[in-house]
Amino acid sequence: MYTDKVMDHFMNPRNVGEIDDADGVGQVGNPVCGDVMAMYIKVKDDIITDAKFKTFGCGAAIATSSITTEMVVGKRVDEALKISNREVAEALDGLPSEKMHCSNLAADALKEAIDDYRSRDADEESE
Amino acid sequence: MYTDKVMDHFMNPRNVGEIDDADGVGQVGNPVCGDVMAMYIKVKDDIITDAKFKTFGCGAAIATSSITTEMVVGKRVDEALKISNREVAEALDGLPSEKMHCSNLAADALKEAIDDYRSRDADEESE
Amino acid sequence: MRRVYLDHSATTPVHPRVAAVINRYMLADFGNASSIHEFGKTAQQALRWSRERVAELVGASEADEIVFTSGGTESDNLAIKGAAAARKDRGRHIITSAVEHHAVLHTCEALEEDGFQVTKVGVDEYGRVDPEEVSEAIRDDTVLISIMLANNEVGTIQPVTEIAQAAREREILVHTDAVQAVPQMPVDVEDLGVDLLSLSGHKMYGPKGVGALYIRRGTRLLSQEHGGHHEKGRRAGTENIPGIAGLGEAAATTMEELPQREKHLERLQRRLIEGLLQVEGVHLNGHRRERLPNNVSISAAAIEGESILLGLNAEGIAASSGSACTSGALEPSHVLLAMGMSHEMAHGSLRMTLGRDNSQEDIDHVLEILPPIIDRLREMSPFEIQ
Amino acid sequence: MRRVYLDHSATTPVHPRVAAVINRYMLADFGNASSIHEFGKTAQQALRWSRERVAELVGASEADEIVFTSGGTESDNLAIKGAAAARKDRGRHIITSAVEHHAVLHTCEALEEDGFQVTKVGVDEYGRVDPEEVSEAIRDDTVLISIMLANNEVGTIQPVTEIAQAAREREILVHTDAVQAVPQMPVDVEDLGVDLLSLSGHKMYGPKGVGALYIRRGTRLLSQEHGGHHEKGRRAGTENIPGIAGLGEAAATTMEELPQREKHLERLQRRLIEGLLQVEGVHLNGHRRERLPNNVSISAAAIEGESILLGLNAEGIAASSGSACTSGALEPSHVLLAMGMSHEMAHGSLRMTLGRDNSQEDIDHVLEILPPIIDRLREMSPFEIQ
Numbered sequence A, B: 001m002y003t004d005k006v007m008d009h010f011m012n013p014r015n016v017g018e019i020d021d022a023d024g025v026g027q028v029g030n031p032v033c034g035d036v037m038a039m040y041i042k043v044k045d046d047i048i049t050d051a052k053f054k055t056f057g058c059g060a061a062i063a064t065s066s067i068t069t070e071m072v073v074g075k076r077v078d079e080a081l082k083i084s085n086r087e088v089a090e091a092l093d094g095l096p097s098e099k100m101h102c103s104n105l106a107a108d109a110l111k112e113a114i115d116d117y118r119s120r121d122a123d124e125e126s127e
Numbered sequence C, D: 001m002r003r004v005y006l007d008h009s010a011t012t013p014v015h016p017r018v019a020a021v022i023n024r025y026m027l028a029d030f031g032n033a034s035s036i037h038e039f040g041k042t043a044q045q046a047l048r049w050s051r052e053r054v055a056e057l058v059g060a061s062e063a064d065e066i067v068f069t070s071g072g073t074e075s076d077n078l079a080i081k082g083a084a085a086a087r088k089d090r091g092r093h094i095i096t097s098a099v100e101h102h103a104v105l106h107t108c109e110a111l112e113e114d115g116f117q118v119t120k121v122g123v124d125e126y127g128r129v130d131p132e133e134v135s136e137a138i139r140d141d142t143v144l145i146s147i148m149l150a151n152n153e154v155g156t157i158q159p160v161t162e163i164a165q166a167a168r169e170r171e172i173l174v175h176t177d178a179v180q181a182v183p184q185m186p187v188d189v190e191d192l193g194v195d196l197l198s199l200s201g202h203k204m205y206g207p208k209g210v211g212a213l214y215i216r217r218g219t220r221l222l223s224q225e226h227g228g229h230h231e232k233g234r235r236a237g238t239e240n241i242p243g244i245a246g247l248g249e250a251a252a253t254t255m256e257e258l259p260q261r262e263k264h265l266e267r268l269q270r271r272l273i274e275g276l277l278q279v280e281g282v283h284l285n286g287h288r289r290e291r292l293p294n295n296v297s298i299s300a301a302a303i304e305g306e307s308i309l310l311g312l313n314a315e316g317i318a319a320s321s322g323s324a325c326t327s328g329a330l331e332p333s334h335v336l337l338a339m340g341m342s343h344e345m346a347h348g349s350l351r352m353t354l355g356r357d358n359s360q361e362d363i364d365h366v367l368e369i370l371p372p373i374i375d376r377l378r379e380m381s382p383f384e385i386q
């Protein structure tokens, strides 16, 4: 049911892990639903320089996490924010319809991480 | 679904036909039900000496007609009257349950023929 | 002894291509289509492939308009009960015909116990429904019309297109039982204008125990089988992948073979009918032209159908009778009676239904064997030929 | 790549002996059992023979207590809806359990819309129903109790004999879904004391799309499929003779192989469970002893079931997950939740179900492949093992 691209990202996920001194961290989902995703980003000069993830979830959840980290590195924060769940799914050559929510989750985790980064940034500035 | 005995009597029915100077004739059934049986008997000294039949009906109707004519020849009239539908069916090594009514019909046709014979006999005597 | 099978409307042998497909999915690719592993994926692909083939065969625009069932009977039950249940708040009147298969008639009768009213339109002496009569039977509370495409006993083809036209103008669902039609003639749900169409595997050289129901996109039906979320919630139960794949292959085979098959059957049919009409007191049942190419139904005066069958069977020829005598009911065919036939003639009916595997030699053999059987039975009969 | 199939509770490959029988009735003896000619007679004999084999397998005293259906789902539907419809004037209360298959649960829910009330008794942490609790749930208007014999997810065997005892004293019908039990353990309707018992072909090395329902003599059920007078009026539709003959052969094979099969499965099961319990954070689901010999259900902390399956599948191993994530519902197994498991652990469940064709090498292979997959997924997981 999964494309080769999904299987590749599931079997060889990119950027698994945490970033100890992350500039932003986002965590979405909950174990009741069966998907939890944590996304870590490093940002320098408004450019995302590194991204890592940890995911509890199905194959699609892992693959969307993986490809999202790949997609954002090198992008400006505001560009990264524009990544839609459709783009995530397309980058994987598609997802089964019942798995589309997983790409949502990845986009949400990224958004949370960026929000976190921005709020920290704002805090620093206001200090 | 039929025994070999039924098939034998169906394929090679005994005593098919009419008896022009029959001493008794019985006809039962009707085309609406799908079975019509006519039985002809000759009687001498209270003994049935000949029996013939004509039947419109299924395999079981034909076979029961045939075997009934065989069973009655040589019997006294009161003995022949006692032939039950069970005996007819047994003489054919059995009939499918939904065909048991056909053996009834043969016994009924015989009874009608004997009634006819007796009423003619009575008429003759009363003349 | 030469064996000649002339009972293709009762059931057909499985096409060798179909059997090969079934074996593959029984033995090698035996997975459950709900499983997410490789075996499941292969099963899912077979399911999809078959759905497309069946959709193609009946001219459906989308594969998802096809739901797989356990046969023609279940397709008819699902169509009628499913539609009735979904529409019962709009109205509780159903129109059908007097010559439908019991899978339709008894289902409608079961609905009568749930407060539905059923109008059964009659047929003419050739077994044809009059579309006018159907139109006139339509009421404000009519929610469904179920008229078969071709009759299983006498092969008469119904004017479903005309019937559907009047119905659809009034937003009434139209179901057609095409179980007998599909293997013998082109069937297209758009041309017919129907919302629901039943077919059955074992009448089309496919497997027994599998059928399909075409459900026009947007038509709401309530599932009649509860359980897992199979067939998009329209029919629960682990999908019978070997059977469904077999049905798909049977659909593909039918698509390929149909033009040839129709010609072949028509040729044999003409020969058999002409030969039989030479026999005294033999009458052709059904319509002369609006008729399935594989159906030859006759009535022979003064004799009874089952006894003809037994005689034929003893000579290796398999046919069937319109009479339901075997079921113990003693009722002659409701179809022949609806056509106005006398009980006696109806009891004397004989149905020979041809198939792709029959040859001209088979027909000639039957024409040699049957007349003496009729003669012999007539000698035993208390009736005269009128 | 070595392929290991460990999903026998989802479906089984067809036994070669069964496939041979099916081929015979598809290609050579393809008749319709309602036909009175030779082809029909052969079909009837197959039908009779299979009915006797299935009756024998479940300990029924008469062959006519067996009705053939299109599968386990239909058997469950027919048992529950058929009994409910026949008894609705006596009462409209049904008792079932929280861990039944959806074919039972959703059927009961459908009846709720018809005015029935349904009590679902719970289970303990091993998935067992307490017979006391069933007894206490009985009301004056209880007409049917439906409790499965063995669970499809965790393999737990239910105390059906005890449950049936209390019910029968009060003239309540007892149905048991034995779809998973029949292929793996001796099943006897007299020992169990049940009135209705469902089984399914494709779970017992037989064909998909065919099942059976045992109906104790004298038990009135209303048919749920209308049409011809098949199965003595209890289930309409042309009999699926190849499928039914295949089911008969599968029943005969099960009778023969069961003692050996049970021993073989128990040996493999023990080895697999012992091996898996060596892995950190792995928990056995279900009962230790009251369990089908072919079921190994585990939960692995901190990781999700589908991802384990995908990992296994990439290595050629076919298993299944308790999680219904694939259906889009995102609901973890209702069975594991009813057993009191946390959502997280329930999402991490993995079901491996063994079959007659599995070997010790298969088990050792799995024990080699699975732990690294678990490790890899845990590295990706945001959770710690508790």
Ligand SMILES: Cc1ncc(COP(=O)(O)O)c(C=O)c1O
Binding pocket: C009, C070, C071, C072, C073, C074, C076, C101, C103, C148, C150, C151, C152, C177, C179, C180, C200, C201, C202, C211, D236, D237, D238
């Ligand atoms: C016209 C028609 N409808 C429905 C059916 C029932 O289909 P099935 O035999 O697949 O149950 C049949 C054949 O029996 C039929 O001829």
Ligand SMILES: Cc1ncc(COP(=O)(O)O)c(C=O)c1O
Binding pocket: C236, C237, C238, D009, D070, D071, D072, D073, D074, D076, D101, D103, D148, D150, D151, D152, D177, D179, D180, D200, D201, D202, D211
């Ligand atoms: C316990 C149980 N009951 C019923 C069913 C349904 O049977 P079928 O797959 O034959 O529809 C299954 C399997 O799916 C099952 O495991």
